[in-house]
Amino acid sequence: MISRRFFLTSGLASVAATTALANAPAVSLRPVARDPASLISAGGGLKGLLSRAGLSGEVACAVADVKTGLRLEAEGAGAGLPPASVAKALTALYALDVLGADHRFTTQIVATGGISGGVVAGDLVLVGGGDPMLNTDTLAQLAKALKAAGIREVRGAFRVWEGALPQIKSIDPGQPDHVGYSPAISGLALNYNRVHFEWKRAGQGWAVTMDARTKKYRPEVSVATMKIAQRSLPVYSYSEGKDTDRWTVASKALGKGGARWLPVRHPGAYAADVFRTMARANGIKLPAPKIARSRPSGQVVAHHNSPPLDLMLKATLKYSNNLMAEMIGLAATQARGGRPRTLKDSAGAMNRWAQATYGMANTRLVDHSGLGEASRVTPDDMVSALVASYRDGRLKPLLKSFPMRDSKGRILKGHPIKVAAKTGTLNFVSGLGGFMTATDGTVLAFAIFSADQKARSRISRAERERPQGARSWNRRAKQVQQKLIERWGRVYGS
Template identity: 35%
Template sequence: MTRTVCARRASRPLSSLLLSGVAALLLTACTTSQPPAPSPAAKPAPPAREAEPDVPDGRDLDATSAPVKQTAEPEVRPARMGPPLTHEDAQAARQLIRAHGFAPQDVGFLVTDLPGRELAAHNARQAFIPASVAKLPTAVAALELLGGDHRFDTRMTATAQPRAGRLDGDLWLVGGGDPLLGADGLVHLCRDLHRAGVRQVIGDFYYDTTLYQERRAIRDDQPMTAGYNPGVSALSINFNRLPVRWGTGAPSDPEAWTLPSVPSVSLSLRRRSPQGQESGDWLPDGNGWQLSTGARGYGQDSLPLKHPAQVAAEATRQVCQRMGVKLPAPEPGTAPSEARALAEHPSPPLHEAVRSMLRYSNNLVAELIGLAAGRQLTGQPLGSSQSAIAVGQWYARTLPQTDWARFDPGNHSGLNAAGRVTPAELAAILRFAHDRRYGQAQRTLMELLPTVGLDGGLGRRLQTPDTAFAVFAKTGTMNFVSGLAGYLPTQTGRARMFAIFVNDKPLRRAYDANPRAAVWGRQAGDWRNRAKDLEAALVRLWTDPTRRREAVPTAMLQRSE
């Protein structure tokens, strides 16, 4: 099955970076400051103290139809506060951006200390597409509003009590928005149902997803076959991906199956020429898939679920059958308010889900966590876009000293080319969360973020010994969109906050208008490598002052003219 994921090359290390005079981009030491007043769900800091990567949404294209670049170049301005940038420093920043092949308006960054002094800034209040960097605002809002120890409960409820092994009434499987629900959770539910005395349900078996609005995909304008674009439901299972295997057997008798086999997902195979590759095509009937078997005639993959709650209920029925509890075929339905729980499965604490979401950049986990925050704010079963608006309004109330007029991520995961966030908004969120501790484990946001070193975080960015444990950040990547935001620890014990965005909005619009054109692949790959190289160059500069006098390679300067 063809994966709609753009391949990445490792970032090319620059043999030398930057002209002399970039000293103004070097950061001064941070000083301590009192954090904002805590919300009730979070604990203030004590005095002492698929795997899913960042997935581009592209397919291979060629570069001939790219729009002409605008040549107008906004001024590279000094930061408004803190040590001012000289004219020479501003010129050096311009040359750094141009050396990587970008126009000044394509790049924005901001670095601050904890009190909020701006140490380096460029287009800091310009709105950029955040991609998966949008998961940072989602994480902080959820931790603040729900608390680090919050758990999402999946329940089995009924209005009757079992007698002699029979439940003479209906049973409801009620989704609680658990972003990590898997087979272990279904075993837990069926075991507890058995312990409650249920061996057979005489009535109907319903699944209830009314906690949130359901969607067949995170974004309808993204590939429906992409694993990073599954359906969204309060009753989700296995990150809403279903394993599939296929084999041809006899040439005229191909077969395919899912694990588990569920009635609501149909599969068919069609043979391709030996030169073909495995691919998966979403059938428009709403329940089916057609897989091209390719040259091998056998293989495996996982399919994004477009009706995850039904699959979760069908899988629950199978697990319960194995454990001695007979359930009828599931149907959608709303549990009555008077129903009482016969079985309940709590998720791991929220801070664990947040760490997993930030580390693996899982879009579904981000959407479910964000929907929980939106429901906490409004009491309503919102969709992702409305929930993201509610979270933005909460930030505006919580951090009124920041201008939130441009904050519009569009959803909670960043899988949205129409989303917009400014570097200044991201830096404000990072400052707010710096000294916050969440849950009994007293986890900080910096602890939950990926880092370079040991855990292999940040993808292929900054993977050299000199940057080990120097950067704790969230990445963001789409075709012609890149971002990096997080913390740069210092020996003072107070980190610096930074946010970098690189966008080519005209190219992104051209791509969105014709994503299947044949030329985008090479152009998108080259663009992505240059963007990540630029991000790495800026971070290295901010973490290693000795780099300020390294020269930009002449070839790069000539190419950027």
């Protein structure tokens, strides 16, 4: 695809320019003007580049000028492929449009009865407000606020309400039980709904702990338990109790010691467990927690506001946090009047919004994080959203820098092309979408999706954490992405 700009421009490139992104020439070269079309077709053009890459599966891509929206080049731009975490960029735009950059989520402590002499006559309720960044430090602050308010006793029950968002046991049930990137969802999340499991050698065995740690606190929890089983495989097994997560780990897998974060399946019970510990540390004894079935009314005795949404989205995109994307996406759907029961329901609402807002007629997401393998986005749809978002200035400041690398994977600090983008990685799936600024200052929007769905379909559920061949495939896919970016910088921005 040859753009209008190439017929209006002459002398765009030189031999020196085409070698600047590889190795410096051995001798000084005089600039030699080239026909613009020759830059596009050199080496077989875009098709030749993709063919030489030898990446199994499909690669689809599109690139456009952000000022005009003109598509400069594309291959399979109408093919719907799994976007992986590139989907989070669309979720960010959705949330900004619906909730606004200054939106905050509020967690409250509510007393349902009167307070006299430091005694709450009714219930004390931990009320979740959908804050995906709530952590143990926050609960410690809320407990201190209760103490500062003079509260020392609760005559009624201690309850927890997590109904601000639907309760979902796992972001993607197809993932192994033990992976921390697919926890449960509800209106109350603590430490991204993960519990810290640590083991250390103790005599002939191991000492294990399950806690809700941060840098400042390490409260042990009772709602998640771990037992060591005398076996080699599976490494982990999970069973669900009443408001508890029961884990076992294979003794043969423990070695001398280690730690990892495990997903939490009962977020409300987990947060209540930790808050009860923090309250006790402040001299407030709370009874065993109960789950509240409806939002309580009463006096707000302490509260915590999350950071503003734009800062939360920046963190979501930087760390590619699945839980944050899902909770924020669900909150946006509910704010539009939707009543989603599942992530697919909420993603469907976002799909309709994307079509109405950006013309993304072929986007079929099943969640807000991109973890679900059934999601499909076309490069052309993604580029449409990127171009529009560049004009309103909302997305690019939230995206992290994507470093260019040499053939050994080392970052090239002085690379002339600057990229701000969202990456996406699943087993045998790799995506990249965002903005590149070429040497001459030209800004382009691009989307690249790669997937070997046959290889992915052969992976069993138990193998999904580290399947054979996936890491090397994804590494090659990232190399293709960089070659495409370098090509577009050389052809359309030098």
